[in-house]
Amino acid sequence: MRAAIIAIGNELTSGLSTETNSRYLIEQSKYIGVNVDLIAIIGDTITSITHALDHIESEVNLVFITGGLGPTHDDITKEAIVQYFDSPLKFNDDAFRQIKTLFDSKGLSLSDLNKQQAMIPNKAIVIPNLIGTAQGMKFEKDGRLFFFMPGVPVEMKKMFRDFIRHDINKLINQKISFEIIHTTGLPESEIFSKISHWIDSHPELTVSLLPRFPAVDIALSLNSNDNEHTPLSSYINEVRAILGNVIYGFGSETLESVIAEILTAQRLTIATAESCTGGLIAHRLTNVPGSSNYFMQGAVCYSNQSKMDILGVKENTLRKYGAVSPETALEMANGIRKNANTDIGLSTTGIAGPSGGLPQKPVGTVYVGLSMNQTDEVFHFLYRWDRASNKTYFSQMALNQLRLALKRK
């Protein structure tokens, strides 16, 4: 089944607040095998609402409409409903009972404004709102189902979860399997050229590439009914076979959380020495709950002086090779590892820009130093973008090299 979402509210088109209900509706729809084709965000005007309802693609069988059901003057969704469904307002006993029950439960008395909320278009099937006064409504027109819900997220979600989802579930009985594969280190175009043949050979599978700088996600979804024999897991294994180590995780995993798992499993501790990433690597590592178990210490050493004082980088190294050099990166990694007495020392030194570039070391140059038992490694990357993106990319490459080194162990 295919659905359209129409989110109504001047605050949404004016940028005053961001539309968030659609994301929930899309997720919930997935579980019952409903795909969303369109999300239309419009203001509180009858013409925009009726225009949106009038121009939904013919393939769409379900329409979820949120917002504009409140009691205030700019909530005019009901008026649009009256016009579109040719269904005049009528006092609705069920709706009134629902509202009264809610108020009684809170020990409140009904205002006239609240009573008005019981005026419902006469063709509507009322969907109870257990936590608010704006009742939901269901309509059928031209073999298409319309579900009107309040815009307040908690009310919309409860209404969808408790009533609408089951209602739709009865109509369809489909199971969808879905997974996201996270990759990093290759641009979208390279990922695509590696798996495009494989994608073409599996028309039964829906594959999307999602560039999420500095990573590229691959989304796989499969209608399990159409495809009884091959489970999604075997498709995932095929992608694994093609991309190998470029894949760092799945689903809700992050590069940091994957590293956290390995460090915890191997009982390893880490310390960081950052120059050009300015603390971003420490920040990312400590975003993981429980990181205090393996992350001991981080140093952000911008000045040469601090590289010498804190990390024990030799003055001679800085003079001979410069602060941005493989030699300095390694001494930084070794220095922090020794100071913090950890199993691993990870360092970055480079040029985030916009200024400070040199002919042989342009903006975007970074050296990553990794110091581990029996292994001292330096990695070099070049990525020319704005300062913020460079820092993000540098931190990603450093963490990714750490991940790969841990996997090699």
Added chain:
Amino acid sequence: MRAAIIAIGNELTSGLSTETNSRYLIEQSKYIGVNVDLIAIIGDTITSITHALDHIESEVNLVFITGGLGPTHDDITKEAIVQYFDSPLKFNDDAFRQIKTLFDSKGLSLSDLNKQQAMIPNKAIVIPNLIGTAQGMKFEKDGRLFFFMPGVPVEMKKMFRDFIRHDINKLINQKISFEIIHTTGLPESEIFSKISHWIDSHPELTVSLLPRFPAVDIALSLNSNDNEHTPLSSYINEVRAILGNVIYGFGSETLESVIAEILTAQRLTIATAESCTGGLIAHRLTNVPGSSNYFMQGAVCYSNQSKMDILGVKENTLRKYGAVSPETALEMANGIRKNANTDIGLSTTGIAGPSGGLPQKPVGTVYVGLSMNQTDEVFHFLYRWDRASNKTYFSQMALNQLRLALKRK
């Protein structure tokens, strides 16, 4: 003028990623007096794209389309363009030169996929993409302007800012004055109650409150044609008079950039000692170009041992008051300031969660230590949310206290 935004991408309708470009476009449109009537989010199918283009309300004169211009199989916006504008693909020299220049600057060689990006519908006016391979395109049809932009936010924003905005500006002689005021430290509701009377007293002014955790922006826009006598600046001064120090900046300023200006002007240097913020403060300070002039050193000290070794926090202090205490925060700030030999030491110690909370020190507790000439201050904040939000909030409060202290000097 009135605009519609069409955001194209399977990842947007499938809920894999949230559509964010429209918010930027809505805000930018305000600057040039353009109101957005509709945001349509659709998948990468030719029918949905042409359907969306075919059914835009007649009042709309501008259409901003983002996404689907990439080189991969599901990027089919160009095919839809070919159909909708009856404009076949043709190798475009300008586009190719643009792409080649970009790759040369990165020292990369063009793949066939990249070259394909130079195939452009022949009726298009190419809008250069200075940082990506997907070029923008401008079309005119039935007296309506269509601007196609890449979906990657950094590319879309740069393209809109550098080219499209000016292009539209030329069409509209209506002069709109617009400013964004950045505040932090108070929730939206408090900001609103402080300025609501003032808002009501100025119906000629459009005021929007934009909660942008951990800040609240206030957008003021004024149609200068309607209002020759009062310039926007005098309205801004009135808001200043009401909110005072809660305002930290305007327009493109960030909390970090404002602090950078003050530190540079006063020739002050700073070092940071972070526990619960895990390097985020150093990261934010070093996001500002040229920060190496005042940011000397940062320490991320998670373990008690590192707090003692690196920052010289007394074992007795940790035992007596705990790692999360005003006393420890101050010793951290003083310690890093002494080690780094800077004018300012800024520290954080707290509980980001989700675990580690105590009855008298719940998750969300943070102490900020600030050590400056003749002033040692500690600030306490409590904010209970998820780990990531807590870290963001903690860093914001620390930087804001630094800003306020610098202004007091």
